[in-house]
Amino acid sequence: MKSDLALMIPGPTPVPEAILEALSRPPIGHRSNEFKVVLQEVYAGLQWIFRTQRPVFLYTASGTGAMEASLINVLNHGDEVLVLSCGVFSHRWAEIAQELGLQVHLIEVPPGQSNTPEALETFLKGPQGQQIKAVCMIHNETSTGVLNPIQALAQTVKKHSDALVIVDTVTSLGATNFEFDAWGIDIAVSGSQKGFMIPPGLSFLAASEKAMAQHQQCAAPGHYFNFSKYEKVVEKGQTPYTPAVNLTFGMQKSLALLQEEGLEGIFQRHLKNQQMVRQAVKSMGLSLFVESDTLASPSVTSVLPPDGISVDAIRAGIKEQFNIVIANGQKNLTGKIFRIGHLGAIFPRDILTVVSCLEVVCHQLGYQKTPLGTAVAGAQGELL
Ligand SMILES: Cc1ncc(COP(=O)(O)O)c(C=O)c1O
The missing domain is CATH 3.90.1150.10 (Aspartate Aminotransferase, domain 1)
Incomplete structure (x- = not known):
């Protein structure tokens, strides 16, 4: 006989027994009143953890899906974006942006180091700074184990440009302080199999009013991840398409456990x-x-x-x-x-x-x- 497997990797993370039980409930209709109550609780819990008054969208996709959603919804082909890279996952912003036909500028630091407000400021004050429509960054770089100074980086963007601040919080949310509203973040994404302690398959995205305004100018925001479709139904306790119902049960339990702590x-x-x-x-x-x-x-x-x-x-x-x-x-x-x-x-x-x-x-x-x-x-x- 073997001891139970212990996952000590940065995701997927162990799933507590109470969440396993919630996941194993028989599925219910995703348009039922019963599920509406579940979703409303999940939406409120997400606002609590993102520290935002803005609606948070729930995608049935892993974290990378929400990363792609962040860019396709607010940028047009040929737009210039700046990516702050410090490892594999922050660099993923650049790969997605390139594949979407955006023009990518990169500030890269050696692995093990963080991105600095100073380098960001220098770039934004330079000749290419004013063309930048969005600055993409990561809070916790999982591939190296570095935490970026997101509040200071976001402040630097706000001070020197009109660009959107887009942040990957996949392995920081539910582990360390992150304040979407107070720090002036425009888009933040996270995923289920990390601090939320549920299996992979859900991701979460918060978008500011400014991001939603830019979304209205976007020529091809896509269909499945389209912000407008999600924003329209959050208030009603719905998702535009069939969500992963059982993962949502797990998420409800996860948020209850997190709120208790x-x-x-x-x-x-x-x-x-x-x-x-x-x-x-x-x-x-x-x-x-x-x-x-x-x-x-x-x-x-x-x-x-x-x-x-x-x-x-x-x-x-x-x-x-x-x-x-x-x-x-x-x-x-x-x-x-x-x-x-x-x-x-x-x-x-x-x-x-x-x-x-x-x-x-x-x-x-x-x-x-x-x-x-x-x-x-x-x-x-x-x-x-
Ligand atoms: C910081 C960070 N961003 C993005 C991702 C990608 O998420 P997913 O694998 O859920 O698509 C990961 C995955 O480990 C991650 O750690």
């Missing part, structure tokens, strides 16, 4: 998870990929393997012996870092377990720089 509780728990992992890793003499605590992600921590030991061997040891999955690096960082996810339904108990298992596996593989128990003690120290 409260925003501050959620943010503090993620911060504690992060501090425990970082302290454990440092205690056992391994290097963090993101050295600065200020830039470190609340959702995922990237770690360099010890010299001479491969990421594959560490991940395989942890999976085979303990049935815990941790993530590899992505693209150029494959084999160079491993990533420990601590997003969603992850608690200090899980962190104590994973760092202990990491320590055992590293010892088995010949890394014995510190005595067994050092990493665990480092993590424990954050709890005292």
Whole structure:
């Protein structure tokens, strides 16, 4: 017999039992009064977590679907966009934009670093700055474990241009503070299989009045993701097309659990998870990929393997012996870092377990720089 699988990757994240039960309810009609009540609760919960008075749209698509929706709804062929790239997912904005026939300008930083308001300001004050119709950025770069200073980046855009501020909050929402209205964000997208602790398949999008006004000028906003169609029915507790009814049940439960914990509780728990992992890793003499605590992600921590030991061997040891999955690096960082996810339904108990298992596996593989128990003690120290 094996222990249950523990997902410690930055999505999909573990699904709590109460949500599994909600997901397994028999489906009901998506135009029924009963489902309307579910959707109204979900819409209100989404406004609570996005911290917005604006309606939030619910798409039956993964996060990338909502990213594409962000661009096709407000931009026209040939429009110029600026993408702030700091890793695989932020760079996805550029790929989508290119494929939609937009002109893409890129500000790129090396992996492990964040985008800075200074570089953004320089670009916007430069010769190409005033042509930019939208600036796309990411809050939490999952591929490296970096948290971007979104409030400052959004402020910089507002100060120097009329461009829309479009933000990927796929792995930051439900993990750290994000304030759609107060920070002047125009479009923000998130997804179900991360901080919301439900399986993949839903994404969420908030759009400001300014974004909706720009949407009215858009020549080909598409059909399925069309903002107007979603905006028209949110008030009625509906979606324009058949939604993933059972995932919506899961979402209702997820939001209830999150509201019970409260925003501050959620943010503090993620911060504690992060501090425990970082302290454990440092205690056992391994290097963090993101050295600065200020830039470190609340959702995922990237770690360099010890010299001479491969990421594959560490991940395989942890999976085979303990049935815990941790993530590899992505693209150029494959084999160079491993990533420990601590997003969603992850608690200090899980962190104590994973760092202990990491320590055992590293010892088995010949890394014995510190005595067994050092990493665990480092993590424990954050709890005292
Ligand atoms: C920050 C971020 N943005 C976008 C995505 C893409 O989301 P999806 O895989 O749900 O399409 C991911 C997926 O991991 C992500 O972490």
